Amino acid sequence: MTSFSTLSRLLYVWPPVQQVNGIGSKQQLVYHLDIIAVKTSSLRPVTKVLKVGDSLPKDAVIKRSHSDCGQHVLMPNESGRDWFNLNQYPKVPGATWFAQAYVPTLRKLGEWRVFIIGGRPIYTVHTKYHEGKSTWSWEPVDSFYSLREFQ
Amino acid sequence: MSLLLIDISTFELILFNGYSELLANNMLLNMKDPCNPTEGDWKIRNDAKNKFMDFIEKTYEELYKLESKKICGKSSISVFCRFDIGLIQNAQHINYFVNEVERTPTASLWMNPLKGASTFKSRIGLCGSTFANILYKWLQDTSNPYLI
Numbered sequence: 040m041t042s043f044s045t046l047s048r049l050l051y052v053w054p055p056v057q058q059v060n061g062i063g064s065k066q067q068l069v070y071h072l073d074i075i076a077v078k079t080s081s082l083r084p085v086t087k088v089l090k091v092g093d094s095l096p097k098d099a100v101i102k103r104s105h106s107d108c109g110q111h112v113l114m115p116n117e118s119g120r121d122w123f124n125l126n127q128y129p130k131v132p133g134a135t136w137f138a139q140a141y142v143p144t145l146r147k148l149g150e151w152r153v154f155i156i157g158g159r160p161i162y163t164v165h166t167k168y169h170e171g172k173s174t175w176s177w178e179p180v181d182s183f184y185s186l187r188e189f190q
Numbered sequence: 191m192s193l194l195l196i197d198i199s200t201f202e203l204i205l206f207n208g209y210s211e212l213l214a215n216n217m218l219l220n221m222k223d224p225c226n227p228t229e230g231d232w233k234i235r236n237d238a239k240n241k242f243m244d245f246i247e248k249t250y251e252e253l254y255k256l257e258s259k260k261i262c263g264k265s266s267i268s269v270f271c272r273f274d275i276g277l278i279q280n281a282q283h284i285n286y287f288v289n290e291v292e293r294t295p296t297a298s299l300w301m302n303p304l305k306g307a308s309t310f311k312s313r314i315g316l317c318g319s320t321f322a323n324i325l326y327k328w329l330q331d332t333s334n335p336y337l338i
Contacts, residue, residue, distance in 0.1 A: 051329055051332060051333070053266065053269060053325065053328065054266035054269075054293060054294060055263075055266060057261065058261060058265070058266050061257075061260070061261070062266070062293060062294065067257075067260065068291055071252075071253055071256045071257065072249075072253070072288050072291075074252075074256065075248075075249055075252040075253060075256070076287070078252060079245070079248055079249065079252070081245070081285040081286065081287060082278045082279075082280055082283065082285045082287055083278070083287055084278065084287070142276055142278055142287075142289070143219060144218060144219070144276055144277045144278065144279070145276045145289060147218075147219050147221075148218070148219075148221060148224045148276075148277060149224065149225075150274045150275060150276050150289060151225070151242075151274075151275040151276075151286075152272055152273070152274055152275075152298075152300055153246050153272065153273045153274075153275060154270075154272050154299075154317055155246070155250055155267070155270070155271050155272070155273060156269070156270050156317065156320045156321050156324055157268070157269070157320065157323075157324035157327075158250065158254070158268055160243060160246050160247070160250075161313075161316065161317055161320055162301075162313045162316065162317055164300040164301075165224075165225040165226070166300055176304065177300045177304065178225070178226065178304070178310075179310075179313065180225050180226060181226065182225075182226045182227050182228070182235055182239070183225070183227070183235065183238040183239045183241075183242050184224060184225075184227050184238055185234055185237060185238035185241065186238075186241065186284050186285065186286075188230075188234075188238075189217075189218055189221075189224070189277060189284045190217075190284055
């Protein structure tokens, strides 16, 4: 991180170096999304930071900060949900583990990935993971069901 | 401008009731394809799209403000980010929620054509050109010593 910071004195780096750690830690993002959910009267899954040695809730998803692309995620009933295994992962400075309430619809119905460029939603794609085949399918989205139709 | 201090523990009382509060009705879980409906009244489809985009825009605006206040500068999401949206349900409501915000060069773009989908038109050109223009503007603003 120090050499990266030094490099950023010579080059422009995006995302800016001073924001990289905040982005990676995810704690700040979770905190902000929880505040926004209250403000916009929407819902959020419970997410709590775990300290080494804390009991790992059986029905929650265990995931690590400073990670993306679905890495370091342990679903409920998956093997290796213990601190001995979690501590085997390579150490990343400042990385922490979280427990997040399992949201069944994420795997069953997939996710809408919205690309926001310059503050405007430019493109939306729907993705779904297929457990048996261990593959993803995706399609660009241009039409939506109403939330009432999902009830 | 007024300054509002909020005790965040009050939010926790509303949000944090336990890990197993989330439900999913059978109809929701048995849906085969939750996107791109090809039937239904135009007004319902139009309102549904507006509601989805309204959720995205409101959440983006609030997140931008919170992150920018925290760093006393412009949050990097003003250049590029990807919101991952899921459906979440409790006893009374179904809502959209932001599962993840990706914003680094490792974010998956999901723009390659699917195997066998001959009609799939990639949007990489649209996204790439828009990103290039916005990043160039960000560079100009960042390197301008007279811009406050």
